[in-house]
Amino acid sequence: MSAHDQNSSVVKKFQQKYWRTKQTLIKVSGRKEDEHVVASDAELDGKLEVFHSIQRTCMELLKVTEQYQRRICNFSQEENELGVFLRAQGSRDKTRAGKIMQATGKALCFSSQQRLSLRNPLCRLYQEVETFRYRAISDTWLTVNHMEQSRTEYRGALLWMKDVSQELDPDTHKQMEKFRKVQAQVRSTKTSFDKLKNDVCQKVDLLGASRCNLLSHVLTTPATPIWMLPRNRAELRCFSLLLCRQTRPGRG
Amino acid sequence: MAYAYLFKYIIIGDTGVGKSCLLLQFTDKRFQPVHDLTIGVEFGARMITIDGKQIKLQIWDTAGQESFRSITRSYYRGAAGALLVYDITRRDTFNHLTTWLEDARQHSNSNMVIMLIGNKSDLESRREVKKEEGEAFAREHGLIFMETSAKTASNVEEAFINTAKEIYEKIQEGVFDINNEANGIKIGPQHPTTNSTLSGSQGGQHAGGGCC
Numbered sequence: 002m003s004a005h006d007q008n009s010s011v012v013k014k015f016q017q018k019y020w021r022t023k024q025t026l027i028k029v030s031g032r033k034e035d036e037h038v039v040a041s042d043a044e045l046d047g048k049l050e051v052f053h054s055i056q057r058t059c060m061e062l063l064k065v066t067e068q069y070q071r072r073i074c075n076f077s078q079e080e081n082e083l084g085v086f087l088r089a090q091g092s093r094d095k096t097r098a099g100k101i102m103q104a105t106g107k108a109l110c111f112s113s114q115q116r117l118s119l120r121n122p123l124c125r126l127y128q129e130v131e132t133f134r135y136r137a138i139s140d141t142w143l144t145v146n147h148m149e150q151s152r153t154e155y156r157g158a159l160l161w162m163k164d165v166s167q168e169l170d171p172d173t174h175k176q177m178e179k180f181r182k183v184q185a186q187v188r189s190t191k192t193s194f195d196k197l198k199n200d201v202c203q204k205v206d207l208l209g210a211s212r213c214n215l216l217s218h219v220l221t222t223p224a225t226p227i228w229m230l231p232r233n234r235a236e237l238r239c240f241s242l243l244l245c246r247q248t249r250p251g252r253g
Numbered sequence: 254m255a256y257a258y259l260f261k262y263i264i265i266g267d268t269g270v271g272k273s274c275l276l277l278q279f280t281d282k283r284f285q286p287v288h289d290l291t292i293g294v295e296f297g298a299r300m301i302t303i304d305g306k307q308i309k310l311q312i313w314d315t316a317g318q319e320s321f322r323s324i325t326r327s328y329y330r331g332a333a334g335a336l337l338v339y340d341i342t343r344r345d346t347f348n349h350l351t352t353w354l355e356d357a358r359q360h361s362n363s364n365m366v367i368m369l370i371g372n373k374s375d376l377e378s379r380r381e382v383k384k385e386e387g388e389a390f391a392r393e394h395g396l397i398f399m400e401t402s403a404k405t406a407s408n409v410e411e412a413f414i415n416t417a418k419e420i421y422e423k424i425q426e427g428v429f430d431i432n433n434e435a436n437g438i439k440i441g442p443q444h445p446t447t448n449s450t451l452s453g454s455q456g457g458q459h460a461g462g463g464c465c
Contacts, residue, residue: 159324
């Protein structure tokens, strides 16, 4: 009796594997899946799209931030060198032009310093997004993977059920026994899939909300120096221009 | 148990309209407010008497959830009667009736008797679909119509039995070929006279139909 039980459980495992593999093949080969089964997962698939977009745009944001940061550094360096150069040349020139050069050089050096101060908030943004990607996104990604595995199990079980439903007679004991076995399999895979489906939907919602939160938090803090900088530079330019006008030849 | 005829019924309709509760009320005469989701199909059976004849109703209670749609389609085959159920407190379940009807007509035999049922008639205060709308839909598509309540058992017996009567009449009129099991009708073992005459007169016809 126990040998028989063991035997039948081995057969059951084998059958489960067969239908799971069949479903995997359908998915991998891109064959058309049951439209009703696909339609019943529409909400989930919508959330998955949102998740992939979050994943992608976070990656892009990281890249852009990194580039931005690097370019600021280069620019600041060049600006500073130009400033130093102008100041050196200005100190050699004893005319008013020299004075202007010195003033402009000073302004450029100052501006290059200011520009560098943008790096800190940018680095912070980078770190925050990186942490978000590393923790929140990868956590959701794990759940998504679990869900996909469970979805394959469930859809495989549905294929199996469809197969045994072709010839079903409730008055035939043997057929019913088989059907009950498949039904139990569908029920258990459905329960775990529904749970993971729900988890994924909730996690993606949370992920979207927390990213909004993160960005609005990080972007309001460094906003101050970003907006400060052009104003300072504008003021500096005005100042230089004023000097220029005063020292224009023919006037003085 | 001995029966003169066996009719196969299917119950179809959106998820949560009360298909399983209707079956439970009809077979067990009880009501369960919270019912587990039906996976694929569940079965029920009950004997009724029409015109002095014992008739066994074999009822297939199908899953309403969309992911089971392709599976439940294979249960339509060979059904003599169908109960198409909607929930009078949920307009969307009424709106989906045409899809269900198309599905049923496409996957079953053309003589199948379809009974339209507006369930949950006890929830009058939450009603979203008027009785007249159900009647109009049934008239338009040639169905029988009834409002039922699986909770209070109102009209539940009538719904199942009236469908059986309709099928029985069709048999009497000769619309159904009772020897063809694809029609969802089986003749019981204790029907010696009819059985022998029918198998004698129509057996050859049937076999002839089968080979082409």
